[in-house]
Amino acid sequence: QVQLVESGGGLVQAGGSLRLSCAASRSIFSFNYMGWYRQAPGKQRELVASITSGGSTNVADSVKGRFTISRDNAKNTVYLQMNSLKPEDTAVYYCNARSSLGGYWGQGTQVTVSS
Numbered sequence: 001q002v003q004l005v006e007s008g009g010g011l012v013q014a015g016g017s018l019r020l021s022c023a024a025s026r027s028i029f030s031f032n033y034m035g036w037y038r039q040a041p042g043k044q045r046e047l048v049a050s051i052t053s054g055g056s057t058n059v060a061d062s063v064k065g066r067f068t069i070s071r072d073n074a075k076n077t078v079y080l081q082m083n084s085l086k087p088e089d090t091a092v093y094y095c096n097a098r099s100s101l102g103g104y105w106g107q108g109t110q111v112t113v114s115s
Helices: none
Strands: 003-008 012-014 018-025 033-039 048-052 057-058 069-071 077-082 091-099 103-106 110-112
Touching: 003 012, 003 091, 018 033, 018 091, 018 110, 033 077, 048 069, 048 077, 057 069
Parallel strands: 012 110
Antiparallel strands: 003 018, 018 077, 033 048, 033 091, 048 057, 069 077, 091 103, 091 110
């Protein structure tokens, strides 16, 4: 069973920064895709950013230029660097990983941006 543990969420003022971490219980080389999603109250879960095993990244238009996804293979960890945060970025952020054996979700970490 794969475990994904997110950390780094919290309360920050608008314009501030946070870095989220997603630590996997096994080598992230085994995942061909890892991504960060978020879900705000009353809204559907949406993709924020993703990264493939080859290093290709994709970032949602709503966060482009502010958020960056990266991975540290040695630490089996994927990061989401969030800069210039806005109140509309407030949500629970989830880590997702996919391999040929299936997909996995973390438990989520709350990010709250105050105006």
